[in-house]
Amino acid sequence: MLGIHTTFAEGPPGLTTDGLTAVERRWTEETRHFWRHRAAYAKQQATRPQTIGYSLVDSPVGLWLS
16 A cells, blocks of 8 residues: 545544654644644534524625625
8 A cells, every 4th residue: 555545534532642753743733733723614514514504594794704
C-alpha cells in the first residue's frame, strides 16, 4: 500500500500519544485544534442541519449571514 486517505480520522478520546513520532504527534494536535476551534459549521450541519435553512427561508438577511 502506498497510502491511505481518511477524512478527519481521530483516535478515541483518552488515547495516549505514546509511541507516536514527532510528525504524528503534531498531526494529532493540529487535528484536535481544528475540531475544537475551526469546525463549527461542520458540527452545526452534523447535529442540526436545518437551522441554517430556516434563516435562508425566513429572510433575505439570512442569506447575508450564512
